[in-house]
Amino acid sequence: MNEIDPTNRFSLNAVRSHEGEGAASPSKPLNSLAEQVASQYRRDTMSPVMVTGTLRLVEFALLVLSGLVLHGWLIGYNTHLVWYYPAIAVAASLLTVILLEFTDCYQITSLRSPLSNAGKILLVWSGTFAVLAIAGFLFKVSSDFSRLWFGAWYATGLTLMFGLRFIMAMQIRRWARNGRMERRAVIVGGGKNAEALIRSIEAQPYNDIRICGIFDDRDDSRSPPVVAGYPKLGNVAELIEFARIARIDMLIVSLxxxxxxxxxxLLKKLWVLPVDIRLSAHSNQLRFRPRSYSYIGAVPMLDIFDRPINDWDSVAKRAFDIVFSLLGIIVLSPIMLATAIAIKLDSKGPVLFKQKRHGFNNEVIEVYKFRSMYADRSDPSAKQAVTKGDPRVTRVGRVIRKTSIDELPQFFNALFGSLSLVGPRPHAVAAQTHNLLYNEVVDGYFARHRVKPGVTGWAQINGWRGEMDTDEKIKMRTEYDLYYIENWSLWFDLKILFLTPVRLLNTENAY
Incomplete structure (x- = not known):
């Protein structure tokens, strides 16, 4: 077969600019069967990547800790080599984890059956000690170290690794049985292609894919209502709502x-979802370069879109939010306290204003702000945007809105997890321009919600803040938000965070 390089074949720009009958459409309410199935999958699952990553950290920590405890028990800390033993314990433990990684001992299939990998573990741990022995010989320091400690640590470390892996094997089997560790997938497209794909996936040993159903725009005469035992739950417009409710991890297009x-x-409709999108390649006659594929067992897939900020990236971003939110709350607490007093003295009503906005995965969240309008004239739905000289805004409100001080309580949203510090700014659920909701103005608008919204964002520091009174403004804000999602990194977050106070000096569009 001819090999084809699929680079940019299904690029994001190609999907977004594609026109025709596949134009993006809003989600539709689910039928009763789809709603019943979706309700079974409301609970989040555990990512295999997170499970194996956590195991690496725990195994490293156990090996280091066991070496340190044995050092204190067998030798004590009153020797001239007091810092050498901990250094050796850390270095040897790190080398062990790296070698176990190279020998595939952290794969889920390996963890399910620890006895089948016992030889690899024994070889890696023994190899690590062989490296330590050779290093001691070459540097002529082997006689300075306790052989008792080396022997005891070798036996203890081996016991801990085997014990930990037997516990993990039992846990993984239990999580697989109760659905706590699986990748939930939906098949897009029915018929013979979908049936062949499902049979191939189900034939894979230690398969962690849970097929939740099939969605197809074609009617029952062209696409059977049941394929390989799985029901067709609706069309693609209904799939968007289903994926949001059911915590779907992956969409597999079987075309x-x-x-x-x-x-x-299809991709024009589906790319707004925060899920992995794969194109099944198991029955295609075309053959791409091997690195172009990802696999479910031995079933080849072409990666179209990946869920942004997933697995360990999400852990890093959450840690970033907690650290900098706490720092922001501490540093800005005098300003927040003074603002609260000023609001209370200026007009009657509560200090804080709560507003429902779209959050991650289009879910509705409640965002905190300092109240900037008269209590009896506030607009929780934001259906009527605030304009220059708006009589609903109080005297204190004009100041805090212009300086964005009214947004400071959102540091608590970021600390508690409904917002991130950096991300697309969340809009009120009824926000509109020229009597059109934002998603009616911008095609693919809901793709902004593939990540958690932020207190500040790339659009805001590039001048797109304040009133969205024209279609062009909301389109440009969306473009900057999508650029942020596609190019996210912790350094990018840090850059945006530190540029925000500088950009806030430009108050032209804030009122």
Whole structure:
């Protein structure tokens, strides 16, 4: 077969600019069967990547800790080599984890059956000690170290690794049985292609894919209502709502890659979801370069979109939010206290204003702000945007809105987890321009919600803050938000965070 490089074949720009019958459409309410199935999957699952990553950290910590405890018990800390033993324990433990990684001992399939990998673990741990022995010989320091400690640590470390892996094997089997550790997938497209795909996935040993159903725009005469025992739950517009409710991890499009127009039509609708999107390649006659594929067992997939900020990236971003939110609350507490007093003295009503806005995955969240309007004239739905000289805004409100001090309580949102410090700014659920909701103005608007919204964002520091009174403004804000999502990194977050106070000096559009 001819090999084809699929680079940019299904690029984001190609999907977003594709026109025709596949134009993006809003989600539809679910039928009763789809709603019943979706309700079974409301609870989040545990990512295999997070499980194996945590095991690496725990195993490293146990090996280091066991070396330190044995050092204190067998030798004590009153020797001239007091710092050498901890250094050796850390270095040897790190080398062990790295070698276990290279020998695939952290794969879920390996963790399910620890006895089948006992030889690899024994070889790696023994190899680590062989490296220590050779290093001691070469540097002529082996006689200075306790052989008792080396022997005791070797036996203890080996016991701990085997014990930990037997416990993990039992836990993984239990999580697999009760659905706590699985990847939930939906098949997009029915018929014979979908049936062949499902049979191939189910034939894979130690399969962690849970197929939740099938969605297809075609009617029952062209796409059977049941495929390989799985029901067709609705069309693609209903899939968008289903994926949000059911905590779906992956969408697998079971269409031939040669049907490019139809594939693009589907992706045009689906790319707004915070999920992995894969194109099944198991029955395609075209063959790509091996590195182009990802696999479910031995079933090849073409990666179309990946869920942004997933697994360990999400852990790093959450840690970033907690640290900098606490720091912001501490540093800005005098300003927040003074603002609260000023609001209370200026007009009757509560100090804080709560507003419902769209959050991650289009879920509705409650965002905190300092109240800037008269209590009896506030607009929780934000249906009527605040304009220059708006009589609903109090005297204190004009100052705090212009300086964005009214947004400071959102540091608590970021600390508690409904917001991130940096991300697309959340809009009120009824926000609109020219009597049109934002998602009616911007095609693919809800793709902003593939990540958690932020207190500040890339659009805001580039001048797109304040009143969204024209279609062009909301389109440009969305473009900057999508750029942020596609190019996210912790350094990018840090850059945006530190540029925000500088950009707030420009108050032209804030009132």
């Amino acid at each position: 031939p890659i040669t049907a490019e127009t139809r594939v693009l039509s």
